[in-house]
Amino acid sequence: MGPVTAGSLMSAPAVTAPRGATIAGAARLMGCGPLKRLPVVDEDGRPVGVVSRGDLLKVYLRSDARLAEYVRHEPLTHLIAEGDAALSVRVTDGVVTLAGRLPPSVSPDLAPRLTRAVPGVVDAAADFTPA
Numbered sequence: 001m002g003p004v005t006a007g008s009l010m011s012a013p014a015v016t017a018p019r020g021a022t023i024a025g026a027a028r029l030m031g032c033g034p035l036k037r038l039p040v041v042d043e044d045g046r047p048v049g050v051v052s053r054g055d056l057l058k059v060y061l062r063s064d065a066r067l068a069e070y071v072r073h074e075p076l077t078h079l080i081a082e083g084d085a086a087l088s089v090r091v092t093d094g095v096v097t098l099a100g101r102l103p104p105s106v107s108p109d110l111a112p113r114l115t116r117a118v119p120g121v122v123d124a125a126a127d128f129t130p131a
Helices: 023-031 053-060 064-073 075-079 110-116
Strands: 037-041 047-052 086-092 095-101 123-129
Touching: 023 037, 023 053, 047 053, 064 075, 064 086, 064 095, 075 110, 095 110, 110 123
Parallel strands: 095 123
Antiparallel strands: 037 047, 086 095
């Protein structure tokens, strides 16, 4: 028996992710089989990098402080014009609590829904006062 080659250890056809794949898309590809790493390819199919299971998990394992900062500046700033609301964001063990006041044009259910979609957020609750 000859030496074992890399080719004999590969899965075929190769499972790859396009450069523009979302984190959820990459995780889904990896979850379809026993993949620990996923090659990322450009538009021509050339390798540009590798995503590991650990890389995917890092997005979900942000500290409470980093989650709070992200929630303050990402989903909520797109929802509410600066100066139109007075919101506080508190995070404990990945659970986000939003408090304060929203402008009348924003549904109180929208901010927690957007917040729950942030990778790493376990849950979101809100305690808004009428504007």
